[in-house]
Amino acid sequence: MDDPLYREEILDHYYSSPYRGRIERPDCVCDLENPFCGDQIHVELTVGDDDRIKEIRFDGKGCVISQASTSVLAEHLEGASVEEALKLGPADVVKLLGMPLTPTRMKCGLLGWKAIQQALKPRGAATV
């Protein structure tokens, strides 16, 4: 049995993500839950004066896809501008994961993305 979605790189993100943890003084946070699987995600971010994301950390419990996709996103978005981060859509997340997701797994795969979007939204609006 094999599945490209559960390849080593993704399992590394799941078991030992360098982005798992807390930030002492985060600028924005968001908690989200996927009630169908009981996945939970907490994300924290710091944003610099240049409006770029300095640090992203997350914590949570859930399936491999929900946790690993959040880690993959954190890796991708550190250093990006808030505007770039807010522009990122579901299709981009799927591309980053490198595997198509079935409709049911989409909810898991997009949980971290949703949390980051919600955390950053007030900042995005302020700069427009």
Next chain:
Amino acid sequence: MADAVVSGVGAGLDVERVRADFPPLGEEVRPGVSLRYFDSAATALKPRSVIEAVRECMAEYPANVHRGLHVLSERATEAFEGARMKVAAYLGVDDPAQLIFTRGTTEAINLVARSWGKLSLRPGDAIVVSELEHHANLVPWQMIARETGAELRYVELTEELEYDLDAFDRLFDDGRVRMVATTGMSNVTGIRPPIEEIVRRSRERGARVLIDAAQSLAHERLDVAGLGVDFAAFSAHKVFGPTGVGVLYGRREHLEAMEPVLGGGNMVLRVERHRAVWNELPDKFEAGTPPIAEAIGLGAAVDYLEGLDHQAVARHERALIEHAHQVLGAVEGFRILGPRSTAGKGPIVGFTLDGTHPHDLSHLLDRSGVAIRAGHHCAMPLHARLGIPASARASFALYNTTEEIDHLAGALGSIKGLLRRR
């Protein structure tokens, strides 16, 4: 028209013949991978005879029922009401008018909660449910409790997660219980509450009883008249019939006293500008065009059930659950939700596998053609009691085999390997 499925009196179930009745079995879900279906508790597969009955209705007499004076409508009405009679016979109900076609178990329980509840519940009255219930037998009661000032009480399970009749008895101490709504079989653990005892004790104390037979009816007959229940509900799709239709049984005296929940066509005898006179049973509760082909499909499903040797099916399903507890229980990290013993439970195994999330498990099992279910199975209070957000569930029906369960056990083993931390 039910396909014969037993090879002789007293013989075991001819599983190969049963399997041939259910089209997707033995087929490939993706190239080179055949289906192993362990999700019958969510919805059962449909035998060819059911599929044919639905097709026949839609192709040959796709007319509306009642009041049509043309030949197609008469044929549709006859088949539709014939289905009601088949269900009545199967449940041991002598008067088919006591059976209301609903959209399913959920709608049936909502109908009782809203209509009977509004009529009968007063502030301080109590409704008894158990920790085992599916949301369909919880939320409608929460809603009507809030509306009427009644209180929802839970039968707490024992440490071993078995139904506790002593805990049940204690809920009656203040004499305020008006309704006991209980599942016939937990959709998560397969546990079967002691229905006969629950019905007897409830009625003795003046409470009404509703049986949520959604899970149990695919595995055992429900003799509603013999049991003396007040209400019973089930869905066609869990007993090998189509989705979109279910049945509410109610004692005539209750159904007569209850107000309809939905107003519209068919449920009225006469409509004036500002008032209407309700129709007789069962039409009073069947507003609008009913699910005609689906009900006829349910009739065919009941024919199928009638054609089975129930003892042979029960023996086969018992062998399946015993085998499942044995071989799945031997998988490292496998934890069965509920009692280890298979006595008093139906062919459902709720479980967790240490270190793996049920969704990952279900996803990976699908790669080898195994269909199970993962999540809270619409039983969040039970999962809260278990202290877990989600679980996996393998549920079996008469068409499953012990070889399929061996395949599941093997697949679980390789998933543990695949997901291990490297």
